[in-house]
Amino acid sequence: MKKIRILLADDHTILRNGIRALLEDEPDLEVVAEAEDGRAAVNLACQLEPDVAVIDIAMPLLNGLEATRQIKRQCPRVRVLILSMHDNEEYIRQVLEAGAMGYILKDAAAKELINAIRSVHQGEAVLSPAITRLVIEDYLRWGGIRPADKDGILSAREREVLQLIAEGYTNKQIAGILTISVKTVQAHRLNLMQKLDLHDRGELIKYAIQKKIIEI
Incomplete structure (x- = not known):
């Protein structure tokens, strides 16, 4: 078998x-x-x-x-x-x-x-x-139709970066984990804040917790 x-x-x-x-x-x-x-x-x-x-x-x-x-x-x-x-x-x-x-x-x-x-x-x-x-x-x-969610405007890479930011990793550490440059990480962080209308790391972490991207 x-x-x-x-x-x-x-x-x-x-x-x-x-x-x-x-x-x-x-x-x-x-x-x-x-x-x-x-x-x-x-x-x-x-x-x-x-x-x-x-x-x-x-x-x-x-x-x-x-x-x-x-x-x-x-x-x-x-x-x-x-x-x-x-x-x-x-x-x-x-x-x-x-x-x-x-x-x-x-x-x-x-x-x-x-x-x-x-x-x-x-x-x-x-x-x-x-x-x-x-x-x-x-x-x-x-009825099968839900209101739009901001999560849908994030790319797969941006969602990965968001989770790692919320887990406390530095830009350099995130770059190493994802095998990308620190400048690219910084660009993703900026895009995240612009797309989600958030203004600092603390707000990104709060968003990740609210959306259950990470747990505390």
């Missing part, structure tokens, strides 16, 4: 180890790699091309939403299942739009996660029951 190859991405080692042990008790599941941040998750997903990438939404360096966007753009055959403690409507909408095939809450029963991985592998969309209710309520509230 061919096993379902899984990439597990979560920045909490104890939780990651527990999920790995749970999954590897199943004869048809195999964890082929682990990542503790979003950038590593993208690199491993495209390098190994697992069948399913199980990704935490809140990770350092690159959050689960941006990691999903990059995985679906760079290695679209990899199917993404989001594992999160948040039942936030905005989170859910954005990750589904980014290409994730499922969204499961971390307090779900073990069997729910295992079945979700199998379903996503088969090409089926999967949501925790509580998430399904929120998605329906969100659709009924907006």
